[in-house]
Amino acid sequence: MYKIIKKKKLNSTVEQMIIHAPHVSTKCEPGQFIILCTNENSERIPLTIQDYDREKGTVSIIYQVVGYSTQELSKKEEGDTIAHFAGPLGLESNIHKKKRVLGIGGGVGAAPLYPQIKKFKELGVECDVILGGRSEEFVILEEEFKGISDHVYCATNDGSKGTQGFVTDILKDLLQKGNIYDEVIAIGPLIMMKAVVDVTKPLDIKTMVSLNPIMIDGTGMCGCCRVTVDGKTKFACIDGPDFDGYNVDFDEAMKRQSMYKKEEAHICNLTGGVRQ
Template sequence: MYKLVTKEVLSDVSKKFEVEAPLVAKKAQPGQFIILRVDEQGERVPLTIADSDPERGTITIIFQEVGLTTKCLGQKEAGDYIADFVGPLGKPMEFPEEPGRVIAVGGGVGIAPVYPKVKGFHKAGMDVTSIIGARCKDLLILEDEMRAVSKELHVCTDDGSYGHHGFVSDILQKYLDDGEPIAEIIAVGPLPMMRAIVNQTRPYGVKTVVSLNPVMVDGTGMCGACRVTVGEETKFTCVDGPVFDGHQVDFDELVARSRMYLDQEKKALENCRC
């Protein structure tokens, strides 16, 4: 059993927990993730390691309540326990090979997986320009944390309730247009957002990496649940990713696979007793 040490409500739908998991905290690196189960009967859910503290032996996870498991998890309180917490899984993030500006783009709860990467760059002495966005101000998360590790931070809301009125892609376009070398763009968020960003950057030939979060079961490359086509090859997100070259990812297939279990998820939510 794993203890939930602290809980923070970031927005109506986003929660943050620190989980006591000293062995995971000892080895966790930016870009990696964990798989948890709330209880013995629960599904396995992958979540990015948003932060880790080897001294305290804790891992920070941030999630949006979008399905049964995340809804049940969101109702837990500090001091409660969950059944399983496995990690760190996946490959740690890599540093850009080319010189130039690094731009990190985070949309919605995708800001959570972007944050440890930007923090990792910041720790390594690299400057990162960050662009974060949400549907409205109340859904925006980790603004202060992102500001602390970014050279510049741009904030956008779809409804104009805070920051730039519009999409993260509007701000990104200005950097693409100004012609200054860009070493790498990191984009994490909902699939439509990541697809839009890679389509936007493709004509400029700027390396654009995305962090994927498909359905996972074992997290060790055995079951094939997390397969994704990258550059016409089948990859397993849990062991080959979760970060991939966005220009090589087959987003049509990924979106179709992400919708495969919508009916079952809906039924499970209707029968939710947590």
């Protein structure tokens, strides 16, 4: 059993938990994820690691309450326990000393972006961050990023916070103003990551993306996170979740992600929520 040390509601659908899991916290690195089961007979769900504290033996996760399993997790409170908490899983991010890095997080994509930017900053790298969301409510971890970044910019669809528009609008503006980045890290919805690559690739700016949004089983057995990278079949959970954005076939991934919308809607009607 793994004790919930702290629980925090970040907005109407997104929550953060700090879990006591020393075996994970002592080994995990930015980019990796865990698989948890809320109760003994619960569904296994993969969630990326948002932060960790090796001394306290804790791991922080952020999840969006969108269906049955995350609703079940959301019912847990501080002091309660989670049945299973396995990890770290996946490959760690390839983080090395650079001059300047730009991180772009869309919605809950800000969660796995945070430990990467944090580690870059520990190496003395200048870090800028762009956070996006439908509205101000859905821009998360802004204050946390301000504590580890040189500049933080926000974009919202409705203009309720920062620039009205998309994260790519700020990206284009920064580049047009002469800002130079050795690497861009984009994590969020597939369509957002594709849009970022469409901007950076013509300018030959190295761009890493995380395909954790398409993971289901987390072990490579279900095949749901299968994706074509540089013409080869890869699995986000065991070969990633980080990949060179230039080489990812986003069109294929987005098409596959929408293949079972009819079935998901049917399950939603039967259970009152989608599977995760």
